[in-house]
Amino acid sequence: MAILSYIEAVTHTLREEMKRDPRVFLLGEDVGVRGGVFRATQGLIEEFGEERVIDSPLTESAIVGVSIGAAAYGLRPVAEIQFADFILPAVNQIISEAAKIRYRSNNDWHVPLVIRAPYGGGVHGALYHSQSMERIFAGNPGLKIVAPATPYDVKGLLTSAIRDEDPVLFFEHKRLYRSVKGEVPEQEYTLPIGKGDIKREGSDITVISYGLTLHYVLQAAESLAKEGISTHVFDLMTLYPLDKEGIIEAAAKTGKVLIVHEDHKEGGIGGEVSAVIAEEALFDLDAPIKRLGGPSIPAMPYSPPLEKFYMLNPDKIAQAMRELAYF
Amino acid sequence: MAIHHREIGLSDQTAVEIYRYMFMARKVDEREWILNRAGKIHFVISCQGQEAAQVGAAFALEKGVDYLNPYYRDTGVVLVMGMTVRDLLLSAFAKAEDPNSGGRQMPGHFSSRKLNIMTQSSPTGTQIPHAVGFALAAKYEKKPFVSFVTLGEGTSNQGDFHEALNFAGVHKLPVIVLVENNQYAISVPVKKQLACESVADRAVGYGMPGVSVDGNDPLEVYKAVKEARERALRGEGGTLIEAKTYRLTPHSSDDDDRTYRSRDEVELAKKQDPILRYREYILSQRLMDEGKLAALEKKVMEEIDEATRYAEEAPYPEPESAMLHVYG
DSSP states (O other): OEEEEHHHHHHHHHHHHHHHOTTEEEEETTOSTTOOTTOTTTTHHHHHOTTTEEEOOSOHHHHHHHHHHHHHHTOEEEEEOSSGGGGGGGHIIIIIIGGGHHHHTTTSOOOOOEEEEEEOOSSSOOGGGSOOOHHHHTTOTTOEEEOOOSHHHHHHHHHHHHHOSSOEEEEEETTHHHHOEEEEOSSOOOOOTTOOEEEEOOSSEEEEEOTHHHHHHHHHHHHHHHTTOOEEEEEOOEEESOOHHHHHHHHHHHSOEEEEEEEESTTSHHHHHHHHHHHHOGGGOSSOOEEEEEOSSSSOOSSHHHHHHHSOOHHHHHHHHHHHHTO | OOSOGGGGTOOHHHHHHHHHHHHHHHHHHHHHHHHHHTTSOSOOOOOTTOHHHHHHHHHTSOTTTSEEEOOTTTHHHHHHTTOOHHHHHHHHTTOTTOTTTTTOSOTTOOOBTTTTBOOOOSSTTTHHHHHHHHHHHHHHHTOOOOEEEEEETGGGGSHHHHHHHHHHHHTTOOEEEEEEEOSEETTEEGGGTOSSSOGGGGGGGGTSOEEEEETTOHHHHHHHHHHHHHHHHTTOOOEEEEEEOOOOSOSSTTOOGGGTSOHHHHHHHHTTOHHHHHHHHHHHTTSSOHHHHHHHHHHHHHHHHHHHHHHHHSOOOOGGGGGSOSOO
16 A cells, blocks of 8 residues: 555546546646646646646636536546636536536436646635635535545545546645645545545544644644543535535534634535534534634735634644533 | 529528428427417527528538537527427426426527537526537547537627637637627627627637628528538638527517617518528529428428427426436
């Protein structure tokens, strides 16, 4: 079993799926010769040629729209949006088109399309290279939104996304690309889209998170363990449709729930997660559901102290966990 | 007509078939307006005035081989490609059997995987990148088909138009873009829509030929699309074709065009009605006499009557079927 970084797991999986299925091709800005600005597609144009690794013009709406046409024909496009922040010109294609094609054609047409988008902050990217865009797409039936936190999950979920018959948005946290490494089996495997995962068993409080903050939660849980607080950690992994059963079970396990994400607290995925718990698990709760997220400012500022102020970290999270444990 | 049908390789029989489809498209449309005004169907969006452009173009395509991304006025296109009058009326009545969407979409949102017609939405221009995606698939799979997409002149201002045509131009993809310039985007006239003289002028920016043709002449449109198709199949890339037409009806059954254009202007356009002009051509070329033509028209009307009856009596979708087909 190889130890891969998060971004190596992306490249490894793309290569594996392209070898497996000649219909799989990549397109996006700089994905070819440059190998992606983050190097997620490094070496793939040399291996598969420019017909299958397409350096597209600078056109987000066309990257998605052309992929929709190709997918409807029967190909398997994996489109890259260079930064999730730049996905907005393609939102009409994603929400008005990709999400509704199966439904509006009464199951006649469908679009097996994957859109990869690096998201998140803490990388000195300022307002427009740091955002969490998942909230825009969540709650749009017809779409699936995946946001893995570990290299193992990247491979399993990206493989599933490419083989899925419906459009999948695959959000990769930029800060995890090179900071997280983990074991990734050589052989093919898939993980189910729509299922979360218990990343740590615990009995005092439940913390639900995804992406970068999941790692911070795990670090905080480790330090709280030394204080005698036992934390149950649930990774959402799929942000839409949510794993409602998994969420309810995780909440009921301890009766005290904290939801943590980097995205703004207001209007983020956490609101929907807490609604699921409030509707289905009220009588299992021993404390009000708490949310911890980014502040209500338009986006993450550039200057280091400002960025640090925005970002969550293990200390901020540990404090919120402590407060919940002692409620 | 500026061109003779035999000069462009069309048999007398095909020339008559073009008339039959134009007439059929017009009469289905008129029937839908009657049903709408009688309160039997909720919405109509017309092809009237654009039948020559639509039917002429569709005859230059290969059924079951080429892929289509038509827009909401393209009754003429989809009829030629194999959709039936009954299919269209089932859609107008929003019945379960509607092949486009099972009654989920408004009329005019055509779809049939069997006929290579890709489903559309209502926001304009989104279908153009899809068409380029089908063209990309043709190149990727090395398959000899073209991708055909239509839109109005107003839509040629949308970002998706420019993004898609540029993408197609860079990759020399086999796409034929037909702009049916009917002079109005709902109420806004072409002079307030386009900063250039003609939509076809825009083609130079995308590295493909731009052709402007008389959209009231099905033979001229046929010729332009046929040439574009041959060009595409030779691997020389896409073509932008502008067919100049006139929309004879309001934008839709919910629009009142008296608020933005004079009756004199519409009456003048009716004198150029492509159906009347092409009917004259059929008679002047002695492809049919008045009696045979009247019999052909009568037969089309019978088909429309029968389809209306069938569609009106057909069942609506089961309410709970609204929950189906969100995911595969």
